[in-house]
Amino acid sequence: MITKIIIMEFYNREKELALMSLLDKSKPSFLVITGKRRVGKTELIKQFSKNRHALYFFVDSNKSIDILMDEFDRLLREEMDLPGYINVREPENFLKFITSYDRDLIIAIDEFQRFLKVYPPFITQLQRYWDMKADNCRVFLIVSGSSIGMIRKIFIEAQAPLFKRADNILTLRPFTVHETFAMLNGIGITDLQEKLNMYFLFGGTVYYYRLFEKYQCMGFLDALEKLVFSEFAPLKGEVRDILIEEFAKEHSTYYEIVSAISQGKCSMSEISEMTHVSSSSLSPYFYDLTDLLGIVEYRIPVTDSPKKSKKGRYFLKDNFFRFYGRFIYPALSQYMGGNYDPIMEKVLQEWQSYTGKLFEDMFREMIAGEISSDYRDIGSWWNRRGDEIDILGIDREKRKVLAVEIKNRELTGNEARSILHSTAEKIKLVEGVAGMELRTGIAARKIEGREALKSEGFLVWEMGDFL
CATH class of the missing domain: 3.40.50.300 (P-loop containing nucleotide triphosphate hydrolases)
Structure with a gap:
């Protein structure tokens, strides 16, 4: 053969x-x-x-x-x-x-x-x-x-x-999801879910796809085994080596910060508690990860002033760093000892839930590009109580606001209507938008009764609209 x-x-x-x-x-x-x-x-x-x-x-x-x-x-x-x-x-x-x-x-x-x-x-x-x-x-x-x-x-x-x-x-920016998918098509990966999984693992970083080609990987699982979970995996020391090269003896603190963010600890206080580094001492580390390496970004609610907001959160922009911090760093002794099977099993068991936020980020970027001509300010919104809106678009001059929820699954018509109703209620919690013209929208892998929802004035996106 x-x-x-x-x-x-x-x-x-x-x-x-x-x-x-x-x-x-x-x-x-x-x-x-x-x-x-x-x-x-x-x-x-x-x-x-x-x-x-x-x-x-x-x-x-x-x-x-x-x-x-x-x-x-x-x-x-x-x-x-x-x-x-x-x-x-x-x-x-x-x-x-x-x-x-x-x-x-x-x-x-x-x-x-x-x-x-x-x-x-x-x-x-x-x-x-x-x-x-x-x-x-x-x-x-x-x-x-x-x-x-x-x-x-x-x-x-x-x-x-x-x-x-x-x-x-x-x-130079990492490739967008569309550019990444075109590249994957070029190396023989045509199944949509396979392409999504590859993007969720490596993002738009071209280097990792060159390794995929060099090691003759056949798909997502094969890439995990050959590039990450094997004795001679080329990405085995990737994150550690980058942090050591940049930060030398202090690399372990950066390691812990990356892992904390990967596990959903996004506020300064949460990261401080998990890393045992005082909040007052964390700023230089975040500067390095954000401005020097470019792998972390700081977000605030779209309605807040950058200089005054106290609700900022930190997120990892690099998908592989996020994957490494979530699954490998917490089990590093096991991983370096060559005991890969339990970690691989955990990856596969939690993949659906883990990629939910990645799916939201991907969809948010694509939808933001589509609505940018209609809304001057576009981003996410949240409050201290835990309420969140995935995409909030605001045009204060034209007095209009759009709120969109993103779900990483297929939705029935009833589920979609329930989510749209909940989104409309959450907008009432957003300061400064009362009296504006309101629209709500929903995005998911697939939505039953989509055309009926659109005819009622809702904005509706499915994955097939973009990919």
Whole structure:
């Protein structure tokens, strides 16, 4: 029997590649690429560099500047056949060379923000040399980094050393659910539930789907076994390794915060109680997870002021971190000892309930895109008593409000009407919307009597409308 291997293509970065091509044609150019880990920054650079004269440099924060510059020098010599009298081992000589080179060349420096740790003067030196670059310089300089907050400090904030030096700052986002499904179609996964399960496990992070293809996984269960629950699983140390690389000795505290959020502890007090870290000491950790790694987001009710709200909650944006924190970290000794079966059994038993919130998040994003032209403010709403509305859209100028509930199941007509009635009652608890024109809506996998509900003025979405 011959197994057909489907090679994953490069997906859905056409706009980014077009921008890079435009900048390449108008050298000298300077592009910053940022985005969270595993989102595909390096792959984008590699794809763009095909059939072009390009050099790739990686900043390893565990190496000294002298060792890094020796590596850079060696790579330049090997790839460009430099004469012996040209010395680029010193940072300033390296920068002088790349800002005066008069032939077409792409220079890519990955994890650029690590120079803040390895050798901070490199950044200010780049500012000076880029400002003084030769008129005939033909270099397209690309720097990338996954530490989003550090990139902001270097390039975006008003006092940043390289403020306004880059021609463009390109932020790569994880794939949307539609883009992810198209990619899964391309590697042979066509069943809707299989695609949903894969998305709930890995989100829109392209790297994990490349592993899916590399290890010849046949579907969701096969991916769990090969990529997560086996002795040589490539994702066995994924979360731990990322946290150790970023936060070194303090990684265990970040580990516990991720696990707490994964298990539904979303308020500062709940997370403090579970991690045994005082609320007053948690803020720096949340800054790192939110602004540096980009895996956590802070949400407030859509009706609240960002500066005044005291009802904020923390959520994990990264699906695999969420999965790891929920199922693996609480059983880490068992997992590292190779006793996978009990954990796998727990995953399968709780998968339906676990993915309920993920389904809500997915549907919320898709519906928000559809109603954004009708409602200026769109988000979730909750109060301290525990009442919640999955999607609340408000247009204060036009005096109208929409409330939508999302359910991760098929609904009968009676169930749908009951939910719509309950939603209408909950809107009465929302401050500031009394007297507005009210509409209610419902979203689910499938809804019996959908057309009848729509004819009565309700908004109704089924999964098939989007996927």
